[in-house]
Amino acid sequence: xxxxxxxxxxxxxxxxxxxxxxxxxxxxxxxxxxxxxxxxxxxxxxxxxxxxxxxxxxxxxxxxxxxxxxxxxxxxxxxxxxxxxxxxxxxxxxxxxxxxxxxxxxxxxxxxxxxxxxxxxxxxxxxxxxxxxxxxxxxxxxxxxxxxxxxxxxxxxxxxxxxxxxxxxxxxxxxxxxxxxxxxxxxxxxxxxxxxxxxxxxxxxxxxxxxxxxxxxxxxxxxxxxxxxxxxxxxxxxxxxxxxxxxxxxxxxxxxxxxxxxxxxxxxxxxxxxxxxxxxxxxxxxxxxxxxxxxxxxxxxxxxxxxxxxxxxxxxxxxxxxx
Amino acid sequence: xxxxxxxxxxxxxxxxxxxxxxxxxxxxxxxxxxxxxxxxxxxxxxxxxxxxxxxxxxxxxxxxxxxxxxxxxxxxxxxxxxxxxxxxxxxxxxxxxxxxxxxxxxxxxxxxxxxxxxxxxxxxxxxxxxxxxxxxxxxxxxxxxxxxxxxxxxxxxxxxxxxxxxxxxxxxxxxxxxxxxxxxxxxxxxxxxxxxxxxxxxxxxxxxxxxxxxxxxxxxxxxxxxxxxxxxxxxxxxxxxxxxxxxxxxxxxxxxxxxxxxxxxxxxxxxxxxxxxxxxxxxxxxxxxxxxxxxxxxxxxxxxxxxxxxxxxxxxxxxxxxxxxxxxxxxxxxxxxxxxxxxxxxxxxxxxxxxxxxxxxxxxxxxxxxxxxxxxxxxxxxxxxxxxxxxxxxxxxxxxxxxxxxxxxxxxxxxxx
Numbered sequence: 001x002x003x004x005x006x007x008x009x010x011x012x013x014x015x016x017x018x019x020x021x022x023x024x025x026x027x028x029x030x031x032x033x034x035x036x037x038x039x040x041x042x043x044x045x046x047x048x049x050x051x052x053x054x055x056x057x058x059x060x061x062x063x064x065x066x067x068x069x070x071x072x073x074x075x076x077x078x079x080x081x082x083x084x085x086x087x088x089x090x091x092x093x094x095x096x097x098x099x100x101x102x103x104x105x106x107x108x109x110x111x112x113x114x115x116x117x118x119x120x121x122x123x124x125x126x127x128x129x130x131x132x133x134x135x136x137x138x139x140x141x142x143x144x145x146x147x148x149x150x151x152x153x154x155x156x157x158x159x160x161x162x163x164x165x166x167x168x169x170x171x172x173x174x175x176x177x178x179x180x181x182x183x184x185x186x187x188x189x190x191x192x193x194x195x196x197x198x199x200x201x202x203x204x205x206x207x208x209x210x211x212x213x214x215x216x217x218x219x220x221x222x223x224x225x226x227x228x229x230x231x232x233x234x235x236x237x238x239x240x241x242x243x244x245x246x247x248x249x250x251x252x253x254x255x256x257x258x259x260x261x262x263x264x265x266x267x268x269x270x271x272x273x274x275x276x277x278x279x280x281x282x283x284x285x286x287x288x289x290x291x292x293x294x295x296x297x298x299x300x301x302x303x304x305x306x307x308x309x310x311x312x313x314x315x316x317x318x319x320x321x322x323x
Numbered sequence: 324x325x326x327x328x329x330x331x332x333x334x335x336x337x338x339x340x341x342x343x344x345x346x347x348x349x350x351x352x353x354x355x356x357x358x359x360x361x362x363x364x365x366x367x368x369x370x371x372x373x374x375x376x377x378x379x380x381x382x383x384x385x386x387x388x389x390x391x392x393x394x395x396x397x398x399x400x401x402x403x404x405x406x407x408x409x410x411x412x413x414x415x416x417x418x419x420x421x422x423x424x425x426x427x428x429x430x431x432x433x434x435x436x437x438x439x440x441x442x443x444x445x446x447x448x449x450x451x452x453x454x455x456x457x458x459x460x461x462x463x464x465x466x467x468x469x470x471x472x473x474x475x476x477x478x479x480x481x482x483x484x485x486x487x488x489x490x491x492x493x494x495x496x497x498x499x500x501x502x503x504x505x506x507x508x509x510x511x512x513x514x515x516x517x518x519x520x521x522x523x524x525x526x527x528x529x530x531x532x533x534x535x536x537x538x539x540x541x542x543x544x545x546x547x548x549x550x551x552x553x554x555x556x557x558x559x560x561x562x563x564x565x566x567x568x569x570x571x572x573x574x575x576x577x578x579x580x581x582x583x584x585x586x587x588x589x590x591x592x593x594x595x596x597x598x599x600x601x602x603x604x605x606x607x608x609x610x611x612x613x614x615x616x617x618x619x620x621x622x623x624x625x626x627x628x629x630x631x632x633x634x635x636x637x638x639x640x641x642x643x644x645x646x647x648x649x650x651x652x653x654x655x656x657x658x659x660x661x662x663x664x665x666x667x668x669x670x671x672x673x674x675x676x677x678x679x680x681x682x683x684x685x686x687x688x689x690x691x692x693x694x695x696x697x698x699x700x701x702x703x704x705x706x707x708x709x710x711x712x713x714x715x716x717x718x719x720x721x722x723x724x725x726x727x728x729x730x731x732x733x734x735x736x737x738x739x740x
Contacts, residue, residue, distance in 0.1 A: 059398035060420035081733075142568065149572045178562040180718060264564060265387075266707060270714040285391055287704050287737070288416055 053294035060288065073295035083296060085271060086279040087303070092184050093259070093275065094252035097191035101199050101248060102241070108196075109203035110229055123204065126197030134194070138261030141190050145176035145262070152176070177262055183272040187259045191252065199244050206240035207233060242315040246308055253304050256281070276300050349633045350378040355408035356389040358590075359620050362408075362460060362641065362651045369647055370640055377633060386410065396625075397422040403625045405634040409457060411619045412703060414448055418456040419700035424624040424631060427455040431635055436643055441660050446695035448621050451534075456623055458642045461657035463585030463618030464689040465516055468592070470504070471605045471678060473580045477501035481607050484581065488517070488550050491610045495559035495580070504580040505561040508573055510551035510717050511710060513560065516583040517547035518709075520613035524694045529705035529734060532697050536738065538709070539731035540724075548716050548723045555717045571596050583609060585617035586686040590656030593676040601675060606682040614692040620657070658686060665690070701738040708733045 028035075053074070056067045077083050112119050129137065144151050153173045160169040176186045210233065218228050256277040259267060265282060267274025274282075276296065284293035353363050360383035367379050382404060384392055390413050396403045397420065409417060417423055426433040433455050437445055441462050448457035469484055474494075478501070483494040495506025507513055518528055521543075525532050538544050554560040561578065563569045573579040574597035582588065586606070593601060609615060622641060624634045640647055648664035651657055659665055665687050673679040699705075712726040 058416075058420055060394050060417055060422050062398060062400055062420075062422060065421070146569050146572070147562070148578060149569065149576070175562060180714075264567070266710070269562070269718060271711055282707075285387070285394075286707070288394070288700075289737075 049294040049297060052291050053298050054291070056289075056291045058288045059290055069291070073291045074299070076292055077295045077299055082271070082274075082279060083276070083299075086267075086274045086276045089184060089267070089271075089273060090253055090255060090275040090277075093188050093191065093255060093273075094249070096185060096188035097195075098245075098248040098252050100192050101196050102245065104192075105196055105199035105244075106203050106234075106237070106241075107229075109200045109207055110233055112200070112204055113207045123197070123201060126200055128197070129194045130198040132194075134257040135261055137190065137194060138258050142177065142262050145186060147173050147175045147178065150176070178269055180268075180270045180272040183263065183268050187262055187273050190258050190262065191255065194258070195248070195251075199248070202240055202244045203237055206237040210236045238315065238318070242312070245315075246311055249307055249311055250304055253300065253307070348376050348378065349630055350380055351406065351630055351633055351637055352380045352382060352404040353406045353408065353637075354382045354384075354389060354393055354404035356384055356386045356410070358655055359408045359410070359460075359657075361655045362620075362657065365650045365654050366637075366641055366647055369650060370637065373640075374636070377637065379637070393417075397627075400627050403627050405624065405628045405630045406638060407623050407625060408460075409621045409623055411447065411463075411621070411698070414457055414621050415698040415700040415702050417623065418448060418450050418698075422626055423456040424626045424628070425450070425454045425456060426458065426624070426635075427453075430632075433458065436639075439643060439662055441662060441665075441690055443616060443690075443693045443695045444619055444660050447616075447619065447698050448623075449697070457621035458623075458638060459619055459621050459660040460642050460648075461587070461620050461651070462660045462690060463587050463616060464658060464686045464693060465519060465583065465609055465613075465615030465617040466586045466606045466682070466686060466689065467581055467583045467609055468588060468604055468606050469581040470577070470579075470600075470603055472603045473498055473502045473504050473577065481605070485608050485610045488546075488610045492550065492553055492557065492559065495554065496557055498580045499557075499559045502577070502580070504578050505563075505573070506559040506580055507554060508561050508563040508565065508570055508579050508582065510555045510560040511713060512565070512583055513554055514547040514551040514709075514713055516609060516613075516615055516617070517550060518543055519615035519617060520609060521615075522694050522696050525697065526694070527697045527699055527702075529702060529709070530697075530699040530738070534699060534738070536705070536731050536734045538705075538734060539728045541727070544709070544727050544730075545723055548713060548726065551713060552717050552723070574600060585619075586658055586682070586689075587618060587656055589674065589676060589682070593656075602678045605677050605680055606685065608685065608689065614689050614694075616693045616696060619660070658683075658690070699738075701734070704737050705734045708737070 052066075054068060054070060056069050056072070058065060112123065115122075143149070147153060153176075156169050157173065160166045160171055162169075174182065176182055214232050214236075215228055218232060223231070254277050255275045259273045259275055260278055260281075262268075263273040265278070265286070267278055277300070280293050280296040280300070283289050283296060355363055360381060363379065363381045367381075370377065370379065383389075389408075393404070393407055397417075407417075407423075424431075440459060444459040444462045445455075448455060448459060450456050467485065469481075474480070474484070477494075477498040479494040479497050483490050485491070492506070498504055498506055522528070526537070529536060529538060531537050551560070561573065563573050563579070565584075570579075574582075574592065577600075588596075589604075589606070592598075592604065622638050624631055624638065628634055642648075643661060645661060645664045645667075648659040648661045649667055649669060652659050652664065652669065670683045670687055671681055672683070673681055674683070708730050712721070712730045715721040716723055716726045
């Protein structure tokens with residue numbers, strides 16, 4: 001506090017020709033706590049990782065062991081089969097969990113916007129997974145999905161024994177997290193389940209800003225529920241769709257916790273669920289190869305930047321002249 | 324307060340001050356992880372008796388967090404502990420980093436104690452030049468745990484389990500048919516123990532002494548993959564990973580009939596994995612007269628520690644003091660690395676969890692047969708790559724020779740960096 005007050009006091013007691021203009025630097029002083037923290041925890045790691053991506057470094061050997069190797073890390077990453085496998089997994093899970101999120105959240109939000117009673121309770125219930133610790137979620141799901149001891153298989157087995165409809169359920173226990181063909185859908189489902197409520201909240205908020213008279217005019221013109229949804233609701237929530245899809249894109253491409261806990265640190269059998277973020281973590285902290293890990297993260301940054309830009313163009317295109 | 328009392332108080336204060344004056348108080352920081360941190364907890368009161376001037380502060384983090392924290396401290400050279408507990412899987416990495424104190428040089432000359440410690444384990448903490456960077460505190464002789472009750476039900480004898488690998492798998496089929504239990508939790512378990520078995524002195528698991536990758540065309544790996552695949556195809560291997568909830572549940576629900584692993588699993592089984600199954604388990608030697616090393620822990624001093632002399636004294640206490648080694652053994656079943664501790668009568672005590680079997684004598688004998696295996700800083704990478712290829716062989720029918728050739732190329736590619 002004192003450091004803030006004393007310059008101002010000196011201005012009063014010692015008037016000079018050139019007065020210190022407190023209002024010029026005071027704003028910077030007031031936002032400096034944020035700036036300092038941002039520089040230390042934001043800018044510095046960013047620059048450090050960019051620098052390290054051109055070096056070979058085993059951190060246990062100390063700073064002196066940094067060896068500059070130009071683009072070798074990038075060459076290694078781009079020719080690395082594990083990297084491409086992890087990128088494939090990431091994109092698969094991003095689409096398989098991301099697309100349904102929006103396809104479910106938009107109609108669901110449209111439905112909720114017509115309901116008044118109990119809406120907030122339903123919304124709250126759907127929002128809870130989003131604010132729950134992802135570690136807790138993954139732990140619960142890993143016990144639900146357990147082959148021999150999980151609740152999901154137990155339910156499926158008892159459904160299979162039902163007369164008549166039992167035949168549509170599998171007759172054996174399903175290895176959700178160990179069967180390589182099921183790993184990605186299973187992880188995608190957990191991610192979908194987690195974020196669908198968040199997207200519903202976003203879309204509902206957007207829908208509530210749509211002026212009611214648009215719908216009234218449409219009703220007068222004889223438009224049904226579906227036409228109103230298609231011609232009023234959807235175009236009006238387009239900016240929110242852009243925002244929500246961008247968030248999904250960025251978050252899903254950095255997916256880490258859910259597969260990490262559901263499948264273990266190497267991404268499960270055949271690395272079927274190893275995302276790029278997990279591979280980066282493993283390269284750094286298990287293989288002690290920080291340079292390559294930094295290069296992976298920067299390649300990933302470029303992928304995300306390009307896809308985000310594409311997403312932006314796509315929405316601009318769909319918007320026609322309005323954009 | 325009269326004069327006499329005052330004098331007595333003064334005397335008592337002086338008496339209390341004398342030991343404090345004789346040596347300056349030092350606080351040693353030890354960084355460790357569960358379960359090894361219990362070793363330090365056992366040691367603190369014992370060490371206080373001989374070195375009351377030394378305070379010991381234990382910083383214990385989860386296994387991987389511990390390694391990350393120590394790595395960061397070594398990288399920045401700040402906040403370093405005076406003593407680091409290391410699991411075998413991470414020793415190679417830290418030894419190669421150069422961040423640890425070379426204990427074979429003066430003033431330590433630790434090689435004078437080499438004969439007192441289990442040889443193969445001592446060799447595991449040697450650097451490329453034969454320098455000693457860490458000292459073993461416990462060892463993990465490989466053994467086979469099995470469920471006596473399930474074997475009896477299936478009409479399988481102990482000899483069936485360890486006569487040969489073929490008879491082991493044949494026994495597994497009987498067990499599966501009679502009880503529904505898997506022979507092993509995972510095909511990886513068979514591979515893991517097989518590739519660690521019957522190594523020659525100086526031959527590493529994935530790398531030889533000169534750092535050359537020895538995976539492709541190596542019968543040790545080919546047979547390991549073949550046996551793992553056979554077990555999977557016969558339906559006698561589950562898909563249960565170690566250290567997962569399913570693993571513990573498998574032990575508790577009679578789903579896992581045998582577990583080839585380090586002898587230390589006895590403590591884990593009895594304490595938390597399956598405490599209610601006490602008396603049903605037994606241990607026996609590995610199939611076909613194999614001896615393998617599985618696990619083990621070490622202590623090392625960072626080169627930038629500020630209390631090296633005191634840390635070294637404590638390190639010697641932990642690793643070379645018979646009383647301390649035995650106290651830890653009693654507490655957490657960590658098999659002592661110190662040879663003199665291995666001759667204690669406690670080794671002949673019947674183990675209640677194993678139905679009163681005197682299994683420690685067997686493990687002590689096994690430890691004597693384990694060869695000296697050099698470790699490599701890339702062992703962790705190699706293990707990952709091998710496991711990935713094994714998955715493809717077992718689950719996607721990849722050809723074993725092709726898988727090992729791919730693994731060899733992958734390991735070389737990464738290890739060259």
